[in-house]
Amino acid sequence: MKLLILGSGGREHALAWSLAASPLVDRLYCAPGNAGIAKDAVCVPIDVMDFARLIAFCKDERIEFVVVGPEAPLCAGIANRLEENGIAAFGPSEAAARIEGSKAFMKELCARKNIPTAASGRFTDPAEAETFIARLRQGGRPIVVKADGLAAGKGVIIAATPAEAMAATAGMLRGDLGSAGKVVVIEEFLEGEELSYFALVDGETVLELDGAQDHKRAFDGDQGPNTGGMGAYSPAPIATPTLKARIRREIAVPLVEALAESGARYKGVLFAGIMVTKDGPKLLEVNCRFGDPECQVLLPRLKSDLLPALMAARDGQLKHLSLQWRAEAALCVVMATSGYPGSYKRGSVIRGLDAASAVPNVTVFHAGTKAREDGAVIADGGRVLGIVGRGPDVKSAQTAAYAAVAKVDWPEGYCRRDIGWRAVPTLPP
Numbered sequence: 001m002k003l004l005i006l007g008s009g010g011r012e013h014a015l016a017w018s019l020a021a022s023p024l025v026d027r028l029y030c031a032p033g034n035a036g037i038a039k040d041a042v043c044v045p046i047d048v049m050d051f052a053r054l055i056a057f058c059k060d061e062r063i064e065f066v067v068v069g070p071e072a073p074l075c076a077g078i079a080n081r082l083e084e085n086g087i088a089a090f091g092p093s094e095a096a097a098r099i100e101g102s103k104a105f106m107k108e109l110c111a112r113k114n115i116p117t118a119a120s121g122r123f124t125d126p127a128e129a130e131t132f133i134a135r136l137r138q139g140g141r142p143i144v145v146k147a148d149g150l151a152a153g154k155g156v157i158i159a160a161t162p163a164e165a166m167a168a169t170a171g172m173l174r175g176d177l178g179s180a181g182k183v184v185v186i187e188e189f190l191e192g193e194e195l196s197y198f199a200l201v202d203g204e205t206v207l208e209l210d211g212a213q214d215h216k217r218a219f220d221g222d223q224g225p226n227t228g229g230m231g232a233y234s235p236a237p238i239a240t241p242t243l244k245a246r247i248r249r250e251i252a253v254p255l256v257e258a259l260a261e262s263g264a265r266y267k268g269v270l271f272a273g274i275m276v277t278k279d280g281p282k283l284l285e286v287n288c289r290f291g292d293p294e295c296q297v298l299l300p301r302l303k304s305d306l307l308p309a310l311m312a313a314r315d316g317q318l319k320h321l322s323l324q325w326r327a328e329a330a331l332c333v334v335m336a337t338s339g340y341p342g343s344y345k346r347g348s349v350i351r352g353l354d355a356a357s358a359v360p361n362v363t364v365f366h367a368g369t370k371a372r373e374d375g376a377v378i379a380d381g382g383r384v385l386g387i388v389g390r391g392p393d394v395k396s397a398q399t400a401a402y403a404a405v406a407k408v409d410w411p412e413g414y415c416r417r418d419i420g421w422r423a424v425p426t427l428p429p
Helices: 010-020 051-061 071-075 078-084 094-101 103-113 126-139 162-173 241-261 294-301 306-315 353-357 394-405
Strands: 002-007 027-032 065-068 120-123 143-147 156-159 184-188 193-202 206-208 217-219 223-226 231-234 267-277 280-287 329-337 362-366 369-371 377-379 383-391
Touching (some): 002 051, 010 027, 010 294, 010 306, 010 362, 010 383, 027 051, 065 078, 065 306, 071 078, 071 094, 078 094, 094 103, 094 280, 103 280, 120 126, 126 162, 126 184, 143 162, 156 162, 156 223, 162 184, 193 241, 193 294, 193 306, 231 294, 231 394, 241 267, 241 280, 267 306, 294 329, 294 383, 329 394, 353 362, 353 394
Parallel strands (some): 002 027, 002 065
Antiparallel strands (some): 120 184, 143 156, 193 206, 193 267, 231 329, 267 280, 369 377
16 A cells, blocks of 8 residues: 655654554655654655645555644644545544644533533633632642643643733733634643543544553653653553543543534544543543654554554444554653753754664654755754663663663753653663
């Protein structure tokens, strides 16, 4: 088969790496790709939001299946456009992708199905938001302010005080995040341990994947600003079979049912951010695509061929499928450009990638990289590399990943040194 992957990040490199190993794949393309993806697929310089050029490319090259990585094209309807043109696609329709594109819509579905989630309100008026913030603050906990729409990972603020919450709300409503913040969702702060829950969905069947834990804060000890993710590991000790069954029963299945009832049958991967509280699992957010960097630790553990699973989700055949997982752990350390998630400079040279890849049980996934004309790999984004270690347990995977990090010569980059701290109480060497 001829396949096309859309995207250019670490998630897409992990997808390309996994799909390239499938015996069903004859030719693999990625648009636009990056320096690392180019080793597993033919990269084509087409932006993921240029639907007309993507469709023309698929027709010219007779692409048989498209795997959509990022959320922006899904929320804009790329799956609809591809299918309308006779091109099979993995990813939810525009209507179903609204579950990530609008946090207020997600909250409406939760209310409809009594899905456990944080108490919240939807606001366009600052005065009404201030009243709600004052009421939430009576518990003395932080307040969570979210832009309703897609904000490239910058739309969630955890405010320590009502003043901070109001400042974040006012900034979003006045357009600091563009159209994403025209509506603001304010919700209570949930305490507990966070878990990333994944499932393939074909409109009806929910096929659970293994769990993972992400590290959102920029610095060690979960300090600093929120990011798109500074590392992850799988499996997560907290994700017991009992807990996963409860999340599936109380959250994942009702969400899929609610979407179907609203006229938007969900097909693709469902990624639910879960807070495991003292009262049980509660839904934080829903994403309509694989997580990044969670995808980078899930796929190396997947023993089954990924392609038939993605096709079964699109074709409504998941009830006939089961997945096999390797009995090992994987841990990803994200290396980011200094300054991220704030302002940063592009173009610094990254050396030592071959040495890092040569470390036993390590895979280096590229996220924000570009190949220069002279062959040098340069940083071309905020999160730039995902160094993945594998081993019989999280500690072994952690040791392998940080051994490879030590081989990367990139003074302009940084990483957290405590990825996996919940599963491994001592810091890596």
